[in-house]
Amino acid sequence: MVLIDKLVVCGVGLIGGSFALALRHRKKVGRIVGIGRSKESLERARELGVIDEIAPDWASALDGADFVLLAMPVGQTDAAMEAMAPHLQAQTIVTDAGSTKRDVIAAAYLRLDAHLSRVVPAHPIAGTEKSGVEAASATLFRGKRTVLTPLPENDPAAVEQVRKAWQACGASVVDMAPQDHDRVFAAVSHLPHLLAFGLVHELAARANAELLFSHAASGFRDFTRIAASHPEMWRDICLANRQALLGELDQFLGELALIRSLLLSNNGPRLEQLFEEARQARTKWGEDRARERGEEKQEIVVVNGS
Amino acid sequence: MVLIDKLVVCGVGLIGGSFALALRHRKKVGRIVGIGRSKESLERARELGVIDEIAPDWASALDGADFVLLAMPVGQTDAAMEAMAPHLQAQTIVTDAGSTKRDVIAAAYLRLDAHLSRVVPAHPIAGTEKSGVEAASATLFRGKRTVLTPLPENDPAAVEQVRKAWQACGASVVDMAPQDHDRVFAAVSHLPHLLAFGLVHELAARANAELLFSHAASGFRDFTRIAASHPEMWRDICLANRQALLGELDQFLGELALIRSLLLSNNGPRLEQLFEEARQARTKWGEDRARERGEEKQEIVVVNGS
Numbered sequence: 001m002v003l004i005d006k007l008v009v010c011g012v013g014l015i016g017g018s019f020a021l022a023l024r025h026r027k028k029v030g031r032i033v034g035i036g037r038s039k040e041s042l043e044r045a046r047e048l049g050v051i052d053e054i055a056p057d058w059a060s061a062l063d064g065a066d067f068v069l070l071a072m073p074v075g076q077t078d079a080a081m082e083a084m085a086p087h088l089q090a091q092t093i094v095t096d097a098g099s100t101k102r103d104v105i106a107a108a109y110l111r112l113d114a115h116l117s118r119v120v121p122a123h124p125i126a127g128t129e130k131s132g133v134e135a136a137s138a139t140l141f142r143g144k145r146t147v148l149t150p151l152p153e154n155d156p157a158a159v160e161q162v163r164k165a166w167q168a169c170g171a172s173v174v175d176m177a178p179q180d181h182d183r184v185f186a187a188v189s190h191l192p193h194l195l196a197f198g199l200v201h202e203l204a205a206r207a208n209a210e211l212l213f214s215h216a217a218s219g220f221r222d223f224t225r226i227a228a229s230h231p232e233m234w235r236d237i238c239l240a241n242r243q244a245l246l247g248e249l250d251q252f253l254g255e256l257a258l259i260r261s262l263l264l265s266n267n268g269p270r271l272e273q274l275f276e277e278a279r280q281a282r283t284k285w286g287e288d289r290a291r292e293r294g295e296e297k298q299e300i301v302v303v304n305g306s
Numbered sequence: 307m308v309l310i311d312k313l314v315v316c317g318v319g320l321i322g323g324s325f326a327l328a329l330r331h332r333k334k335v336g337r338i339v340g341i342g343r344s345k346e347s348l349e350r351a352r353e354l355g356v357i358d359e360i361a362p363d364w365a366s367a368l369d370g371a372d373f374v375l376l377a378m379p380v381g382q383t384d385a386a387m388e389a390m391a392p393h394l395q396a397q398t399i400v401t402d403a404g405s406t407k408r409d410v411i412a413a414a415y416l417r418l419d420a421h422l423s424r425v426v427p428a429h430p431i432a433g434t435e436k437s438g439v440e441a442a443s444a445t446l447f448r449g450k451r452t453v454l455t456p457l458p459e460n461d462p463a464a465v466e467q468v469r470k471a472w473q474a475c476g477a478s479v480v481d482m483a484p485q486d487h488d489r490v491f492a493a494v495s496h497l498p499h500l501l502a503f504g505l506v507h508e509l510a511a512r513a514n515a516e517l518l519f520s521h522a523a524s525g526f527r528d529f530t531r532i533a534a535s536h537p538e539m540w541r542d543i544c545l546a547n548r549q550a551l552l553g554e555l556d557q558f559l560g561e562l563a564l565i566r567s568l569l570l571s572n573n574g575p576r577l578e579q580l581f582e583e584a585r586q587a588r589t590k591w592g593e594d595r596a597r598e599r600g601e602e603k604q605e606i607v608v609v610n611g612s
Contacts, residue, residue: 197584
């Protein structure tokens with residue numbers, strides 16, 4: 001059963017492209033229209049069969065549209081919403097895939113205030129260090145989570161439709177308050193990205209960078225994988241969530257001050273205890289996650305089978 | 307052709323066990339004797355066929371030994387060398403697998419000064435966040451690197467023998483000065499471990515830790531994998547290499563101060579530039595590494611075929 005007749009994806013990269021491919025793969029979508037900054041990347045998306053056509057402007061994109069996914073870097077949300085607003089039809093559901101939610105919601109209140117019943121902010125917790133439509137995949141969201149941060153103004157039917165679309169992509173959907181979302185992801189996603197970017201940046205600037213990198217092994221590889229992420233996307237996330245991120249950074253600087261003092265004072269027992277506590281928490285997280293993903297996979301099998 | 311008639315492994319865990327298994331698999335070793343702190347883990351190593359027998363003491367272990375690998379946490383090196391010294395026979399080569407080299411060398415000068423021609427410090431750049439003999443594997447070192455930091459006193463034949471043993475495990479072997487080794491690995495290995503331990507420790511101590519961890523995804527997974535590493539081993543590494551590690555930590559704190567100021571001043575362009583430079587360096591590193599490992603694999607095929 002088709003869920004969306006006309007889908008508009010703004011920003012057909014890794015996330016937007018994977019959403020389109022997943023819905024098409026599950027036969028949940030009629031026509032997919034792409035819109036965005038880069039003509040070249042839209043052409044590529046059409047060649048790859050990710051979208052059916054390229055909209056020349058928002059008026060044409062939104063004509064008869066059921067569902068719009070905004071999947072460009074969050075810094076462009078405000079301008080996109082402003083450009084959309086005059087052409088938005090009453091039935092159209094608007095959602096997004098931004099990694100921050102308070103800034104997206106602020107833009108919606110400012111630019112789409114007449115349409116708030118159908119603007120449902122969302123964040124799929126998926127992605128890789130790769131970017132661009134070439135990296136898109138119908139299975140990217142399978143077994144992953146999508147967070148919705150519905151607005152008080154939302155029509156429950158619109159929220160349900162967004163939920164169903166992400167579930168059709170294979171994601172499990174949870175709801176959160178926007179401020180909780182932004183704080184949680186500052187801690188478990190935005191700060192780690194900042195640290196990985198920072199470490200690689202700092203090492204790369206040294207005179208002996210080549211020697212250093214030549215001896216880096218699998219620990220470095222995994223620790224810094226996310227330092228190859230999309231710079232503009234992460235600039236936007238860091239600026240949009242800068243308050244929460246600064247809070248996290250300062251808390252982490254406190255932790256580093258503690259570790260530094262343990263090193264300076266040669267405090268083996270407390271250093272080992274700190275490592276042991278981290279190891280236990282990390283090991284438990286890995287086990288919980290494996291269990292949860294096992295359960296989610298079972299649920300997906302049931303959903304697919306039904 | 308057997309390379310080592312009687313091999314003694316002190317500390318039969320991930321590294322010591324994998325060395326034993328690799329040499330046995332390639333038929334390069336006659337008898338393998340284990341020694342160490344934990345009777346239980348030695349028994350397990352014997353059950354698993356990683357070692358042939360357990361030595362009750364150093365006198366018995368070293369009787370007729372050709373080759374000793376010290377593979378326990380580096381903090382135990384000095385005591386082990388002290389205990390070995392009275393029983394060491396003229397022919398026996400002593401090497402180690404410690405992640406730090408200056409401390410191991412200092413212990414060798416102090417405890418094995420009569421035997422320096424045959425004490426060859428080494429560091430296999432391999433490992434996982436798992437530890438213990440159950441995690442040992444004959445293929446752990448395949449396509450990896452082992453660094454030797456030979457002493458001026460070394461007999462070239464002893465260095466050659468250690469080199470051949472690691473090559474037989476599938477590793478490519480490079481030589482470095484000990485102080486270079488310790489500085490390089492402080493930057494690309496020890497500091498990342500410290501940061502990963504620190505991040506997980508800090509998050510785990512919060513009141514909302516469960517909520518935070520429940521939303522952590524693949525970026526967090528890879529960034530923190532090494533936070534599940536062996537606490538005692540990493541305590542010893544951090545203390546042994548504390549001078550270089552403090553230098554690296556302070557340099558990284560400088561980088562975080564820069565990033566913090568860019569966030570505070572909302573400096574999007576410089577933040578994006580920093581991320582872009584990191585991305586380029588990390589992408590290039592990944593490509594170089596893939597190429598190098600492809601070449602190493604080819605070499606190993608040739609070595610195996612000869």
